[in-house]
Amino acid sequence: MLYKKRLMTPGPTDVPPSVLAEAAKPIMHHRTPQFRKILTEVVASLKRVFQTEGDLLIYPAAGTGGMEAAVVNLCSPGDHVLVASCGNFGNRWTEIAKAYGVQSEHYEVEWGQPVDPAEIQKRLAADPSIKVVFTTLSETSTGIESDIRAIGEIVAKTPAVLVVDAISGLGAIPLKTDAWKADVVIAGAQKGLMIPPGLALISISAKAWETAKNAKCPKYYFSWEKAQKAMKAEALADTPYTPSISLIIQLAESLRLIEAEGLEAVWERHARLAKATQAAMQALGLKLFAPKQASNAVTAVWVPEGVDVSKLFKTIRDVYGITLATGQGKVKGKIFRIGHLGYADDWDVVATVAAVERALLEQKYAMTVGSGVAAAEKVLFGI
Numbered sequence: 001m002l003y004k005k006r007l008m009t010p011g012p013t014d015v016p017p018s019v020l021a022e023a024a025k026p027i028m029h030h031r032t033p034q035f036r037k038i039l040t041e042v043v044a045s046l047k048r049v050f051q052t053e054g055d056l057l058i059y060p061a062a063g064t065g066g067m068e069a070a071v072v073n074l075c076s077p078g079d080h081v082l083v084a085s086c087g088n089f090g091n092r093w094t095e096i097a098k099a100y101g102v103q104s105e106h107y108e109v110e111w112g113q114p115v116d117p118a119e120i121q122k123r124l125a126a127d128p129s130i131k132v133v134f135t136t137l138s139e140t141s142t143g144i145e146s147d148i149r150a151i152g153e154i155v156a157k158t159p160a161v162l163v164v165d166a167i168s169g170l171g172a173i174p175l176k177t178d179a180w181k182a183d184v185v186i187a188g189a190q191k192g193l194m195i196p197p198g199l200a201l202i203s204i205s206a207k208a209w210e211t212a213k214n215a216k217c218p219k220y221y222f223s224w225e226k227a228q229k230a231m232k233a234e235a236l237a238d239t240p241y242t243p244s245i246s247l248i249i250q251l252a253e254s255l256r257l258i259e260a261e262g263l264e265a266v267w268e269r270h271a272r273l274a275k276a277t278q279a280a281m282q283a284l285g286l287k288l289f290a291p292k293q294a295s296n297a298v299t300a301v302w303v304p305e306g307v308d309v310s311k312l313f314k315t316i317r318d319v320y321g322i323t324l325a326t327g328q329g330k331v332k333g334k335i336f337r338i339g340h341l342g343y344a345d346d347w348d349v350v351a352t353v354a355a356v357e358r359a360l361l362e363q364k365y366a367m368t369v370g371s372g373v374a375a376a377e378k379v380l381f382g383i
């Protein structure tokens, strides 16, 4: 049987056909006015999506490269920083800090719970030397959304800068960079921005630039100063090294799609898909891993007793064509995750829920066939 392939993972995500088509165009030279005009427009559009009037840099890199860039441009070896983590990706901040000899105070909540802004406030008060607070907008490993607005209010009252990993959140979940006082925001290409992997996008506030002036961690490729100089040297944006030309051209198209739909409408679509997925899983008798502050980008679900998750995952992918994500780190084998992120619509969710039902049925899991689909449709269509 032929089934359409669907990437219902929290990244990489499916790419819209018009964005895919852009990659087939002949390569433009990056030092031409034609390409630099596209880059300039991409930066302007990205700033609207980030909701910032701060600076914006683009690196050919995985999202983790953007995270590392934030550490090396803001910190010196021996500096104190606070990491507020609610999962695997939050923990990555501490791993990167360690690699550069930066002293990370590691505040990690029980997985499945959100970080508590009050605890961040307490820790900042206890150690006024903390220079940077690192956290995550949408913790992809657990399906949690952090309250960046509340954290931003707290951090803004201190000399510390707030760095937000929005790699799986930007373009899916509300994030108002300037209004919420997020000094540095990092996004990835392959999630809400709906292009293939390979770009890290970073917004930088004036406060963050001040902190960056004294940062002594070694850096060359990831130097913000060098990248910023190229961006701002002339009227048209430029990059110090060869950019990912095709990815930027694809990003121009995906940003056109996002802005045509409207950012608020994009956020609402993600909220609606998340709500439908959550309702469907609960109707099937499955337990949500993150019942509080669930992310609109990804739904994490406990694997029920008696169900072989790797078999479930393989049936859904290899028989029904839909790729989901399994658990990471300490919840490996205990949860599975459904991404409803980027180029995803109502029918993707309905098809995914139906495939989960079929795969559970195969394992003789007790449920009413169709109850998940009905619950999803009730949220999506009101009946």
Ligand SMILES: Cc1ncc(COP(=O)(O)O)c(C=O)c1O
Pocket (backbone or CB within 6 Å): 010, 011, 062, 063, 064, 065, 089, 136, 138, 139, 140, 141, 165, 166, 167, 168, 188
């Ligand atoms: C929240 C979050 N942070 C960081 C990363 C790492 O991104 P990359 O794999 O592009 O380095 C991911 C990727 O899944 C993510 O979801």
